[in-house]
Amino acid sequence: MSFAVSAQLEARLDELTTHYPVKRSASLMFLHALQEEFGHISPEAVEWTAKKLGLQPINVYELVTFYPMFRQEPLGKTHVKVCRTLSCALAGSASIRDHFCKKLGLDPHAHTPQTTPDGKFTVEFVECLAACGTAPVVLVNENLHEQVTTAKADAILAGGK
Amino acid sequence: MSATATPAPAPAAPPPVETMTVKVNGKTLQVPKTMPDWQGKPQPTTMLQAARFAGVDIPHYCYHDKLPVAGNCRMCLVEFGTPMMGPDRKPVLNEDGSPKIAKSVLPYEPGTPRGAIACASPISPGMEIYADSPATKQMREAVLESLLINHPLDCPICDQAGECKLQEYSVQHGQAGSKFVEAKVHKPKEVDLGPRIVLDDERCVLCTRCIRFTKDIAGDDALGIVNRGSYNTIAAWQEGKFDNNYTLNTVDLCPVGALTSKDFRFKMRVWFLKETKSVCTSCGTGCSITIGSREGVIHRYEPRENDAVNGPWMCDEGRLNYKWVGRADRLKDVLVRGQKSDWTTATREISAKLAAAPAGSVAIIASARQTTEELFLLKKLATKLGALTDSIAREGEGDKLLVNADKNPNSNGARLTGIAFTEFGFSLPKIADGIAKGTIRTLIVFGEDVTKHGLGADLLAKLDTLIVSEILPNATTAAATYVLPGAAHAEKRGTFVNVKGRLQKFMKAVEAPGDARAEWEFLHELVFNVTGQNGFVSIEGLFNQMAKEVPAFAGLEWAKVGDTGVNVPI
Numbered sequence: 153m154s155f156a157v158s159a160q161l162e163a164r165l166d167e168l169t170t171h172y173p174v175k176r177s178a179s180l181m182f183l184h185a186l187q188e189e190f191g192h193i194s195p196e197a198v199e200w201t202a203k204k205l206g207l208q209p210i211n212v213y214e215l216v217t218f219y220p221m222f223r224q225e226p227l228g229k230t231h232v233k234v235c236r237t238l239s240c241a242l243a244g245s246a247s248i249r250d251h252f253c254k255k256l257g258l259d260p261h262a263h264t265p266q267t268t269p270d271g272k273f274t275v276e277f278v279e280c281l282a283a284c285g286t287a288p289v290v291l292v293n294e295n296l297h298e299q300v301t302t303a304k305a306d307a308i309l310a311g312g313k
Numbered sequence: 314m315s316a317t318a319t320p321a322p323a324p325a326a327p328p329p330v331e332t333m334t335v336k337v338n339g340k341t342l343q344v345p346k347t348m349p350d351w352q353g354k355p356q357p358t359t360m361l362q363a364a365r366f367a368g369v370d371i372p373h374y375c376y377h378d379k380l381p382v383a384g385n386c387r388m389c390l391v392e393f394g395t396p397m398m399g400p401d402r403k404p405v406l407n408e409d410g411s412p413k414i415a416k417s418v419l420p421y422e423p424g425t426p427r428g429a430i431a432c433a434s435p436i437s438p439g440m441e442i443y444a445d446s447p448a449t450k451q452m453r454e455a456v457l458e459s460l461l462i463n464h465p466l467d468c469p470i471c472d473q474a475g476e477c478k479l480q481e482y483s484v485q486h487g488q489a490g491s492k493f494v495e496a497k498v499h500k501p502k503e504v505d506l507g508p509r510i511v512l513d514d515e516r517c518v519l520c521t522r523c524i525r526f527t528k529d530i531a532g533d534d535a536l537g538i539v540n541r542g543s544y545n546t547i548a549a550w551q552e553g554k555f556d557n558n559y560t561l562n563t564v565d566l567c568p569v570g571a572l573t574s575k576d577f578r579f580k581m582r583v584w585f586l587k588e589t590k591s592v593c594t595s596c597g598t599g600c601s602i603t604i605g606s607r608e609g610v611i612h613r614y615e616p617r618e619n620d621a622v623n624g625p626w627m628c629d630e631g632r633l634n635y636k637w638v639g640r641a642d643r644l645k646d647v648l649v650r651g652q653k654s655d656w657t658t659a660t661r662e663i664s665a666k667l668a669a670a671p672a673g674s675v676a677i678i679a680s681a682r683q684t685t686e687e688l689f690l691l692k693k694l695a696t697k698l699g700a701l702t703d704s705i706a707r708e709g710e711g712d713k714l715l716v717n718a719d720k721n722p723n724s725n726g727a728r729l730t731g732i733a734f735t736e737f738g739f740s741l742p743k744i745a746d747g748i749a750k751g752t753i754r755t756l757i758v759f760g761e762d763v764t765k766h767g768l769g770a771d772l773l774a775k776l777d778t779l780i781v782s783e784i785l786p787n788a789t790t791a792a793a794t795y796v797l798p799g800a801a802h803a804e805k806r807g808t809f810v811n812v813k814g815r816l817q818k819f820m821k822a823v824e825a826p827g828d829a830r831a832e833w834e835f836l837h838e839l840v841f842n843v844t845g846q847n848g849f850v851s852i853e854g855l856f857n858q859m860a861k862e863v864p865a866f867a868g869l870e871w872a873k874v875g876d877t878g879v880n881v882p883i
Contacts, residue, residue: 198550207534208534208535208550209550209551210534210535210536210537210548210549210550211534211537213537213539213548213550214537214538214539217539217540217541218539218540218541220541
C-alpha cells in the first residue's frame with residue numbers, strides 16, 4: 153500500500169506546526185494524526201514526518217519506539233485492550249486476556265500486542281482504563297466493557313467476527 | 314636572527330586567569346574559574362576538570378572533552394561538600410577558624426551522602442571534592458553494577474578487551490560479584506550499522522558518545538536511542554546506512570565493545586599491538602595517528618590527539634588507507650636495467666653517472682609524498698647538478714572537518730625545500746621539452762608515475778638514464794634503468810609539513826620488505842658521493858642540518874619537535 157497523505161490532512165498538520173515555537177515540537181501530534189489516518193505508523197510515515205519537520209528519520213523513530221501507543225504494525229479491525237492495572241488484575245483480567253488469546257489462537261504468554269493472521273483482532277494488555285469500580289474492564293475499539301466475564305468475552309468476539 | 318635586528322616585541326602578558334580555591338581529596342589548589350568546553354568556549358570549571366588539576370582522574374564513560382556534556386552514565390558521581398553558611402549568610406567556622414564544610418546529603422535522608430556528577434557540576438569557592446571517599450566508592454560500585462546488569466560479560470571474544478573502560482573500571486572500582494539473579498535483557502547483536510561499523514547492543518552502556526559525535530561533530534544526525542527503559546538500544550534509521558566519512562571515530566569513542574570496526578574486529582588482540590606515533594598520509598591535513606602493528610604487519614591506524622591538527626578525530630578514508638603498505642607486489646629488489654642487483658652496485662653506478670653528468674642534463678621529479686628530509690636531499694642533488702625539479706599536484710575533494718583537497722601529505726615540504734614552486738607542475742613541461750630535445754639525458758623520479766603526468770613511455774625511452782625510487786610498481790618503474798625500492802612512511806622516520814604549515818615527525822612502525830630502504834638513507838649516500846657533503850647519517854643529524862639550511866625551519870631540532878609538531882612559516 154503506497155503512503156499518501158491527503159491534502160486536507162497535510163493542511164491540518166501544517167497549520168498545527170505553527171502552534172509550536174519549533175517545528176520539532178509538533179512531532180507527536182503528527183504521529184497521532186498519521187496513526188489515526190492510517191491505523192499504524194509505517195516507515196514511510198516516519199520519513200514523511202521527518203521531512204515535514206526538518207528532522208532525520210531516526211529522531212522521529214525514537215519517539216515511535218518510545219511510546220507504546222504508537223503502532224508500527226497494522227492493527228486488527230477489532231482492537232481488544234485488556235486492563236491489567238491493580239483492580240482489574242485482582243479481578244482476574246489475566247484470565248480474561250488468556251481467554252481472548254486462546255479463542256483467537258494467539259500466544260497467551262506474548263508481551264506485545266498480537267494480531268490474528270486474518271487481521272480481524274488485536275489483543276493486548278493496557279494500563280488503567282479508569283473504570284476500576286467495575287473491574288475487570290476491556291476496551292474494544294472505542295467501547296468500554298465492564299465486569300467482563302468469559303461469556304461476555306465470547307460475545308465481544310462474536311460481535312467482531 | 315642577526316644581532317642588529319630589532320628584537321621582537323615581548324608577547325603581551327596573557328590576561329590573568331581568574332581562579333578559585335577548591336580542595337580535592339584533601340589537597341588545596343587553585344583552579345581557573347572557567348575552562349574551554351567542547352567547542353573551546355569558556356564555561357564554568359567542572360568538578361571533573363578541577364580534579365584533573367589535582368592529578369585525580371574521576372572515572373567516566375559519557376563525558377568526553379570534545380563532545381557536548383550529556384551526564385547520563387553516572388560513573389563520575391562523587392561525594393562533595395561546600396562551605397556551610399549561617400543564617401546571617403556568613404561562613405560557619407570551625408573552632409580553629411577554618412570554614413565548616415557541609416557535605417552534600419539527601420534532603421530527606423540526611424545520613425546518606427548525595428553525590429554529584431563531576432562532569433556536569435561546576436565548582437564553587439571552597440568546595441571540597443572527595444574523589445576517593447567510601448561514599449564515592451560505594452556510588453561507583455553501584456553504578457558499575459547497574460551498567461553490568463544486562464552486559465553479556467563476553468570479554469574473551471570482545472574486540473574492546475584490553476582497552477575497555479568497563480573492564481578497567483570494573484577492576485578499579487567495581488565489585489567482584491554480581492547480585493543480579495534475574496534473566497538478562499537480550500538486545501540485537503551484530504547490527505550492521507554501516508559499511509564500516511558493527512554494533513553489539515548488549516555491550517552498550519548507552520553513553521551516547523556516538524550519537525553526539527555523529528550529530529555535533531560529523532554533522533550527520535544518523536544515530537539515536539530507540540525503545541524504552543532496559544530495552545534502550547542504539548540504532549540507525551535503517552541498518553547499513555550509518556555511512557559518513559567519520560563513522561570509525563565512534564569506534565574509538567565507544568568506551569565499551571559495542572561499536573566495532575569491521576576492518577579491525579577479530580583481527581588482533583589489542584595488547585599485542587605495538588603503538589607507533591605517526592602521521593596520516595592520505596591528504597594535506599596530516600592527522601596525527603597511532604599505528605598499531607605486530608610482527609611487521611600494520612593492523613590499524615587510530616587518531617592521536619593533536620589540537621593543532623586533527624583534535625581527537627580522523628576520517629575513515631585515511632584510517633583505512635594502510636593496506637597498500639603490506640601489499641604483496643611491493644618493490645623489494647634493487648633493479649639495474651631490469652636485473653636484480655644490490656644497493657652497492659646501484660649506488661656506485663648512479664653516483665658515477667651523476668658525478669659525470671654535465672650541468673643541466675639531469676631533471677628531478679619528486680613526489681610531495683616523500684619526507685621533507687628526502688626532498689631536502691634531492692634538492693641538494695639538484696643544486697649540484699643544475700637540475701630542473703618539480704613535484705606533482707594531487708587534487709581531490711575536501712570537506713569542512715578534516716579532509717583537505719590537497720591529497721599530498723607534504724606539499725609544503727616540497728615547496729619549502731625548493732623542490733617545487735607554489736604551483737606544482739610548473740616545470741614539468743620544461744622537463745618534457747628538455748627530454749624531447751635531448752638536453753635532459755637523466756631523469757630522477759621519486760614516488761610518482763610520471764607516465765600519467767605528461768612524460769609518456771616514448772619520452773622516457775629517449776633518456777640515457779631513468780632513476781626511479783618507488784614503493785609499488787608502475788609504468789615508470791617498468792621503464793627505469795635503476796629501480797630503487799623505497800619505504801612507506803610507516804617504515805621510516807621523517808617529517809611532513811601539512812597544508813597549514815604544521816611540521817610533524819613520524820616514527821618507524823614496521824620494517825620495509827626485502828631490500829627496500831628508507832629513501833633518505835640511500836639519498837644521503839648519493840648526495841655524499843656526488844656533492845661531497847656529509848653530516849647527516851642519522852635522521853636526527855639530517856633534520857638538524859636541514860633546519861640550518863632551510864630558512865623556514867630555522868632554529869628547529871629533531872629532538873625538540875614534540876609529538877604534536879611545530880608551526881613553520883609557509
